[in-house]
Amino acid sequence: MKKLKALYWISTGLFVAFMLLTSVSQIISAKGSAEIMNILHMPLYLLPFLGAVKLLAVIAILIPNYPKIKEWAYAGFMFDFVGATYSMIVVGGTIDKWGFMIVPILLCGLSYYLCDKISRTENKNN
Numbered sequence: 001m002k003k004l005k006a007l008y009w010i011s012t013g014l015f016v017a018f019m020l021l022t023s024v025s026q027i028i029s030a031k032g033s034a035e036i037m038n039i040l041h042m043p044l045y046l047l048p049f050l051g052a053v054k055l056l057a058v059i060a061i062l063i064p065n066y067p068k069i070k071e072w073a074y075a076g077f078m079f080d081f082v083g084a085t086y087s088m089i090v091v092g093g094t095i096d097k098w099g100f101m102i103v104p105i106l107l108c109g110l111s112y113y114l115c116d117k118i119s120r121t122e123n124k125n126n
Contacts, residue, residue, distance in 0.1 A: 008114035026051030
């Protein structure tokens with residue numbers, strides 16, 4: 001169980017760090033985030049909203065004892081990643097433009113899987 005928890009915190013820490021950087025970049029409408037939105041033909045006013053929602057989702061993932069909210073946060077991130085990847089493909093982006101999305105998708109999936117596995121194991125033991 002210790003190894004499982006260590007792996008959970010490593011994957012979750014990496015995922016949360018990535019998402020914090022992304023959310024802050026979007027909240028302040030950083031140049032790089034704005035350029036991506038322009039490429040995707042999406043309105044810039046969405047950036048601060050998306051960043052704030054991601055920040056709230058990060059908090060939800062880190063706070064214990066709220067499994068449903070945590071699950072919603074993970075689901076929201078996956079919708080965001082899949083939607084962003086789809087949008088990049090639709091506007092003609094090649095794999096070098098959207099292939100990096102596999103990293104947050106895998107980190108999110110691993111973090112969720114381990115969180116769920118730990119929760120189920122602890123519930124069995126109680």
